Amino acid sequence: MNWITLSTTDQLDTIYANDETVVLFKHSTRCPVSSMAKRSLEFEKELVPAGAKFYYLDLIANRSLSNKIAELWNVQHESPQILVTRGNVCLYHASHQDIEMSELIKFL
Template identity: 50%
Template sequence: MDWIAFSTKEQLEEIKNRDGYSVIFKHSTRCPISAMAKRRFEMDGDLLPSDVPLYFLDLIQYREISNQIAEDFSVAHQSPQVLLIRNGDCVLESSHGDISAEEVAGEIR
């Protein structure tokens, strides 16, 4: 799985202005539940179309960006959390044990 490190507010603007889909995975490097959710997501990552950018946000290091994501997409801040963005709108949000690459892929198809 080719993650794009998400570390700037400019990247958030790019995602919001992008046509098509993007995935944001918000991860806490201090949380074992977050690590488990990330591993499960990556195990099924081949279900996702290869042309969909996958952004990985270390929310411990970039908490301000995480808060901006929650505000911009009108979602509650969660960790771990996956957001599927389509044409600037969040069309799917999952957190903790509900995170599933299969569900994200199903929404894209």
């Protein structure tokens, strides 16, 4: 899986403004549950359609971006958390042990 690092407001604004479906994974580098969720996603990477964009946000380093995601897509902040978005619409979101590749790929 090719993670795209999400680290700037400009990136987030571009994602929000475009009509492209993307995945946003908010990961806490200090949380074992978050690490398990990330490993689980990577373990099932063969399910990902070609060309799908997966963004990775280190929310310890970029908490303000995590807050902006919650605000833009009107989804309560959680960690770990995954969102599938298309422009300004959140198609799907899950957190903690509910993060499953088999569920989120239905929206890609």
